Amino acid sequence: MNASGPGYPLASLYVGDLHPDVTEAMLYEKFSPAGPIMSIRVCRDVATRRSLGYAYINFQQPVDAERALDTMNFEVIKGRPIRIMWSQRDPGLRKSGVGNVFIKNLDDSIDNKALYDTFSTFGNILSCKVVCDENGSRGYGFVHFETHEAATRAIETMNGMLLNDRKVFVGHFKSRKEREAEVGARAVEFTNVYIKNFGDDMDDDRLREIFSKFGKTLSVKVMTDSSGRSKGFGFVNFEKHEEAQKARGSSCPSAVSDMNGKELNGRLLYVGRAQKRLERQSELKRKFEQMKQERVSRYQGVNLYVKNLDDGIDDEKLRKEFSPYGTITSAKVMTEGGRSKGFGFVCFSSPEEATKAVTEMNGRIVSTKPLYVALAQRKEERKAILTNQYMQRLATMRALPGPLLGSFQTPSGYFLPPMPQPQTRAAFYGPSPVVPVRPGTRWSAQPSRPPSTPILRAAVPPRRLLSNISTTRQASTQVPRVPPQAQRGANIGTQTVSARVPSSALPRGAQQYKYSSSARNMQPMGHMPPVVASQMGEPAVHVQGQEPLTASLLAAAPPQEQKQMIAGERLYPLIHVMHPSLAGKITGMLLEIDNSELLLLLESPDSLRSKIEEAVTVLQAHQSTETPHK
Known part of the structure; x- marks a missing residue:
């Protein structure tokens, strides 16, 4: 039980029922008066970084942790009472159920603190919780005692007692498997029968007359509404199970076997074992799951x-x-x-x-x-595949060396949250200078570090962007080999011009700047073409306002995004300039071509123009053949 390390006693607390906005700083401010704190950790979701509603606080001394547990339990932080207990790192002890007591039929006014105060007289309590939902208390809770003897004393004393004028049930906690086994055992020896679909003209006396021939009935009840009219169902409780259900091997009639499916006043009766609502819902859920699996396999x-x-x-x-x-x-x-x-x-x-x-x-x-x-594919399968692909890409991004990440590095200890795919591109971002990854605005959950190479991003309106698209290949150059440390510094003064935007394409009144690697400010200057860094030694398709598209960038993207990167972001704008009304159909036709060939077409305007004209010819021929039939 050493929470702090070998040879040290337990000094770690679990703090639950936290508001989602509670941070480590808030908890430190709250718990620091109890004594020196070694660490505080609010547990968060790996992907979204949202709080899971609980935290762990490690004190230097066990006496300080005990003081916090005694004096701060159920105190309110951001409108919610917190729940404090000793941190139990052994899951076997947490899940054993020894000393755990279940209480039900609680009044809505009883909260965690009231339940704790009521049961604390029987022994040391490790955990106390009233189960709640968005509407408040659900009417039951749990009290986990340190010893089995304390739990037994609480059950013997409190079971059947009144709490806020309500008789409560107190018993040992039972796992779901144990409860289901008990329900199954009771189901075999049932005596209570459920009858439905007998119409609204049935009453208790007539229902007793119909079912009394099968044996002695202890109670008969037809369920009615507020006006006293029958709801069409009721219950009959027999003295013996054999009277309610024919015993195996017996030839005598029984209520269920004889009356189920029998016609009464033109209606077919349903007669079966009476079930609790949760039991019936669980059984229906199992049936639906079985039907679903059969349908999937079929x-x-x-x-x-x-x-x-x-x-x-x-x-x-x-x-x-x-x-x-x-x-x-x-x-x-x-x-x-x-x-x-x-x-x-x-x-x-x-x-x-x-x-x-x-x-x-x-x-x-x-x-x-x-x-x-x-x-x-089923929705669950497709979601699992997409999640797996995202996590693989995320692991690849995090595995890249620090200098290569450039402006896409995030603070240590955090994961990149999933970001939705934007429908349109913003007009004020450009390509990364080194790594072929998505634009910076897609990873805006954390503040990004400025890239090592200054980049002037042109503020080009989206409409005018289409008329300034150009493709280029970077000529290979010979550069001397330098150590990695020197190479990063050498890149600062190197910029490659891959696309120039005429001054007429810029918004009217837009201020242009020149950047100096030795200065921290931007100096305004006259009209100057933007400088865009391209990838070294690899052919790339450049579109102003977007990152260069290369074979490596395309291969790194998931298959479902590759066509979107080519068609939606680069191919469609080029076709729209030439044939606005047929752009969608032509784009769809060209998507039959392999991705590698599409990249070559995007790099060669003449070849692309030829392919587009071929597609237009095919469409016109197809439309001309359909016209006589209309």
Whole structure:
């Protein structure tokens, strides 16, 4: 039990029920009067860095920790009473349940402190908690005593007592498995029967008359509303289990076996074992999970996801397009308000047919749009895959050496939080000088360190940005070999011009500056083209206001983002300048080409222009063939 290290007694406290905004500084200010503190740690989520609602405080002396536990438990911080207990690092002791007491039927006014004060007379309490939700107390709680004897005394004294005029139940804590086992044992020997669907003309006497032939009834009740009208269900409690349910091997009739499914006044009765609400919900949940797993296994490998569908494609057209590849059991285009959402599903009778359809139909143009076809995935599977890819990228970023990270380094001990993909690019950022990573504005959760090479970022309006796109290859240069320390310093005075923005493209009245590596300020000057650093020795596609796109940058991105980086961020703007009305369709057609070939096209304006004209010709020919049929 040495929290501080070998040979030192326990001096660590667990502080729970914290407000999400509580920080280490607040806790230090609160607990420092109790004695010298060695460390404070608020536990946070790895990805979001949000507080998990609890913290650990390590004191230098156990007596100081004990003083804080005795005097500060249940004090309020940011509107919430905190809960303090000794930190127990052995999970076996925490989960054993020895000395743990369960209390239910608590009044809403009883909180953690009131429960602690009530049970503290029976022995030393390690932990005390009333379970709450957003609406307040849920009516039950737990008290964990230091010894089993103290827990037994509390149960013997308090079970059945009145707390705030409510009779409470106090008993030993039982795990979920133990409770489920007890419920299963009681279910075998049930005597209480649930009856429903008998209409609103049933009363207690008539229900007793119907079921009394099966044995002696202890109670009969038809549930009614406020006006006394039957709700259509009720309960019958028999004296013996055999009377409620036929014993195995017995030939005598029973209430459940004889009355379940029997017609009464034109209605089919349901008669079964009476269940508590939680038990019934748990059973229904298990059934739904079983049905879900059966459905998943039945459609595994045969259900296809199809997206980028034309608005004119409906269920029949989708089935017709995929029918040559096998027997289709279902084809559905997802709609909203009668309009297609652009994706759907096609289910085949065998995995072989589905695989053939993916091979043949993925990327094929149907109604002027290239289809994306793949095996359908459940939302949970897709979310797990995306999370895994993000964590891999995050680990790669953190594994890069410090000098390479440049302006993307974050404070030690923090993780980069996930950031949403912006729909449009801001007009005031440019490429990183060294590392091919995403623009700085995508990683804005922590303040970034300025890059080692000064970069002038041009404030170019998005509309004018399209007319100033250019591609270039950097000529290889011979530079002398220098040590890494000297190389970083040598890069300060080196800048490579990859794109120039004419002064007319800048916003009117925009101030331009020149930067000096030896000065801390910016000096205004006349119109000056922006200086953008490019990657050394690797061909790159440069678009003003965006980072250079290289093969290495493209390969480092997840597969689902590669096409977006090429199409949405670079290819579409170029096509939109030439053919605004057909830009979307032409972009979709060109996406069939491999990524490496698309990079070459982006570097060669003439080749790209030729490909675009070919696509326009195909579209015009396709439209001309469809016109006579309309």
